[in-house]
Amino acid sequence: MAEISPIVTALKQNIAQAVVGKDEVVELMLTTLLCEGHLLIEDVPGVGKTTLASALARSLSCSFRRIQFTPDITPSDITGFTMPNLNGEMQYRPGAVMSQIVLADEINRTSPKTQSALLEVMEEHQVTVDGVTHRMERPFMVMATQNPVDFVGTYPLPEAQMDRFMMRISIGYPSEADEADILERYSLPTLPMHQVAPVCSAQDIINLQQQVKTVYCSREVRSYIVSLCAATRNVNTLTLGASTRAAIALCHAAQANALLSGRDYIIPEDVQHLYMHVLAHRLVPSAEARMANLTTEQILAGIMKQVRIPVKMR
Numbered sequence: 001m002a003e004i005s006p007i008v009t010a011l012k013q014n015i016a017q018a019v020v021g022k023d024e025v026v027e028l029m030l031t032t033l034l035c036e037g038h039l040l041i042e043d044v045p046g047v048g049k050t051t052l053a054s055a056l057a058r059s060l061s062c063s064f065r066r067i068q069f070t071p072d073i074t075p076s077d078i079t080g081f082t083m084p085n086l087n088g089e090m091q092y093r094p095g096a097v098m099s100q101i102v103l104a105d106e107i108n109r110t111s112p113k114t115q116s117a118l119l120e121v122m123e124e125h126q127v128t129v130d131g132v133t134h135r136m137e138r139p140f141m142v143m144a145t146q147n148p149v150d151f152v153g154t155y156p157l158p159e160a161q162m163d164r165f166m167m168r169i170s171i172g173y174p175s176e177a178d179e180a181d182i183l184e185r186y187s188l189p190t191l192p193m194h195q196v197a198p199v200c201s202a203q204d205i206i207n208l209q210q211q212v213k214t215v216y217c218s219r220e221v222r223s224y225i226v227s228l229c230a231a232t233r234n235v236n237t238l239t240l241g242a243s244t245r246a247a248i249a250l251c252h253a254a255q256a257n258a259l260l261s262g263r264d265y266i267i268p269e270d271v272q273h274l275y276m277h278v279l280a281h282r283l284v285p286s287a288e289a290r291m292a293n294l295t296t297e298q299i300l301a302g303i304m305k306q307v308r309i310p311v312k313m314r
Contacts, residue, residue: 021178037166220310
């Protein structure tokens with residue numbers, strides 16, 4: 001049995017100063033961070049999407065940059081560009097993505113051409129400008145937000161872009177008790193976000209990311225993950241099933257979830273807990289499913305009931 005890292009506990013407590021009553025959401029965000037993945041936060045305005053991302057960035061001793069996506073943002077604004085300096089030599093000018101923690105705010109409000117500028121950096125943690133590759137400093141994470149109900153002036157993210165997000169989460173409205181607590185905190189002279197200070201270094205996160213990779217995943221659990229993903233490719237309610245990248249992401253996420261639960265091995269419950277968050281945004285329902293008002297979450301729930309749960313785990 002592994003111990004829950006004090007760094008993880010400190011991060012949760014620190015973020016909770018600004019994000020009230022969303023322990024599961026915070027844990028999913030930390031799971032994505034420890035897997036070296038990227039997070040898509042999709043919810044209505046005003047529920048704390050930007051606050052959640054900013055609280056994580058403030059809790060880490062890492063560089064942070066927020067990109068407000070608008071229709072006039074260009075790919076070179078994201079990746080950077082080269083220009084001659086005073087000596088006539090071509091010099092690289094870093095773009096907005098050249099940071100360890102990047103908040104892509106309202107990512108669906110920019111053009112598909114600009115959205116595609118994030119494809120390489122999210123997959124390979126590098127940008128290539130004029131044939132020269134620039135590596136990102138670790139840890140590196142993109143957190144993107146979008147509003148699912150406002151379609152005016154937005155561009156839906158293409159499937160290739162969605163597949164590069166390890167998870168998609170929603171924050172949801174707070175309970176009445178939590179909302180009263182939020183009002184009390186925001187009535188004080190010091191805003192809650194100003195109390196969030198770094199509690200760990202970049203190297204601490206890198207060490208945890210390496211520790212995640214040592215979490216044991218049995219052959220039976222790997223087969224369970226493969227069966228869950230393969231089943232999405234063989235149902236008539238989906239025109240696009242889970243990719244191999246999705247299966248890898250689900251396995252890594254289960255490893256991180258086990259570590260955050262104080263275990264050094266994966267159990268099927270880890271996989272089931274993250275199945276919806278890792279897969280739902282990657283799938284495309286068929287016309288029949290849309291006519292029947294079936295969501296990808298409902299389709300995945302049906303698949304999970306049909307796939308046999310492994311008994312032997314080690």
